[in-house]
Amino acid sequence: MKDNIDILNLFAKGISLKNKLEMLLSAVVYTRVSSKEQMENNKSLEWQRTACDKFAQDKGYVVRGYFGGTYESAKSDERKEFNRMLKFVKAQKGENKISYIIVYSLDRFSRTGDSAIFISSELKKIGVNILSTTQYMDTDTHSGAFQQNIHFVFNKYDNDIRKQKSIDGMTAKLKRGEWLGNCPKGYSYTPNSKQQTIIIDSNGPHIKHAFEMRAAGHSYNEISDYLKKRGIEAFKQFLSKIFKNPFYIGYLSHNFLKGEVVKGNHPPLISEELFLQVNRSRKVRETNSNKADNNLPLKGFVRDYETNEVFTGYIVKSKGLYYYKVNKIGVGVNRSQKMMHEKFSKLLSEFSSSSEYVAPLKRQLMLTWDLLIDNKVGEKISLAKKKKDIEEKIYNLEKRHALGDIDRDIFTKFHAEFKMEASKIAEAIEEHAYNLSNPSELINFAMQLSLKATSSWDLGDYYQKQRIQKLIFPSGIWFDAKSNEYRTTEVNPIFSLIRQLSRDLEGPKKGTFHTSDEKSPSVSRRRLELPRLATYAPQAYLYTIPTPGHYTFRHQPKQTLE
Secondary structure, rough: HHHHHHHHHOOOOOOOHHHHHHOOOOEEEEEEEEHHHHHOOOHHHHHHHHHHHHHHHHHEEEEEEEEEEEEEOOOOOOHHHHHHHHHHHHHHHHHHOOEEEEEEOHHOOOOOHHHHHHHHHHHHHHHOOOEEEOOOOOOOOHHHHHHHHHHHHHHHHHHHHHHHHHHHHHHHHHHHHOOOOOOOOEEEOOOOOOOOOOEEOOHHHHHHHHHHHHHHHHHHHHHHHHHHHHOOOOOHHHHHHOOOOHHHHHHEEEEOOOOOOOOOOOOOOOHHHHHHHHHHHHHHHHHHHHHHOOOOOOOEEEEEOOOOOOEEEEEEOOOOEEEEEEEEOOOOOEEHHHHHHHHHHHHOOOOOOOHHHHHHHHHHHHHHHHHHHHHHHHHHHHHHHHHHHHHHHHHHHHHHHHOOOHHHHHHOOOHHHHHHHHHHHHHHHHHHOOOOHHHHHHHHHHHHHOOOHHHOOOOOOHHHHHHHHHHHOOOOOEEOOOOOOOEEEOOOOOHHHHHHHHHOOHHHHHHHOOOOOHHHHOOOOOOOOOOOOOOOOOOOOOOEEEOOOOOOOOOOOOOOOO
């Protein structure tokens, strides 16, 4: 009879008291050290595991698995063994459920402070507690959980103190004239030296010659070609860092020094005079290139249509004449200031309007504003919902990663994608935001400027010309040297609309222009922005609906150079 009962028990439902007890006593062990040297040169991992095993035996826990056993920094929770353990613990359900993670001390588990608190709280929700052999506390009680969180915060604080001590040590090393990390190009460490010894290596003379070339007025491209032929890759950005680095005159500059330079123990490669000459000429070139010249307002604003290179400017002093040119070898585009300005004034005149059309133009612009406002609320609600959805996705992804449901590579990939999507939604929300209590004020300003855009540019100073240029053509314009004509890539939509409406009003013989509400256009919405111009009008944004035939000229240069 007893044998039959034992057989029938195989078909029983639920979990027996024995199995429930085993579930409550199931645990895993996690051990770690912070560095490879610790793992190889001491017995820390071995006695951590021994202590955890003894603790489990004394408490009657059954160890279901061992994790760690290697070196992993607790400064971050991006740890392979750590995440493997979390994933294993989360996956065990039913009779295999894990109830405890045993560590030698809580700093072996994590030193991330608030992140450790979050992970422990999420584990606790699924019935998993963290137990320390040296800091035992009952985390099933509120006071025990609170004490554990204090330990996590203290571990983070202790880690920050260690980091600051390390920074202080490195700062002291710098102040002694010793360098941190790899040597700059042209220098190298002496191998097998007990004390830090830095020498000028075989690349040193070439780097020195690069300084001499720069002081003599050679371009970055010429210097880069010279170094490349000698096996030294040196792009423009790299060269700029070299020329500004006081290491080459025997001094050290580092973020840890907080704005100071100190004398280094290494030999200087060049003289201080040569270093200052290179950087003094660089400052002069930067100052000259940025100098405001009322005679050359299009400098840096116009680009060559063929190469996408910007136009610079110069004066022929013997004749008193100004010219614009593309300052790049092989381009050879050179035009007189007079011709460039006349053609630009002609281009501006296309976006001017007549005073007799002010009233109907203002009416049309107000109608488009009213139509847009009617449709704005729905767009904002839609964007707000998208924002909430992506924030929820990011939270769930971070939570699953913390619990070990997904590995680091997958987390990194999708977290970056979600963050990018959230950024785009935020930008869209910002673009759809508007704060214009009196749109008529902005429309009046736009109309007044359109009446005198050409004359204001012709008679204005350098800064006024620049403001008008950037207002109407926010992305700049191109000049086609073959046809001697300007090409536009983007026109501020408010002036584009004024241009089109003015053309319609100028042709009454071909038809009648309507300004009534019934005749207002009903086409797809388009953002219309008026950039900030404190000199002309208050900061504001205007949105409108363009009329059919809305002026848009889109052009991509034939070649784009870095």
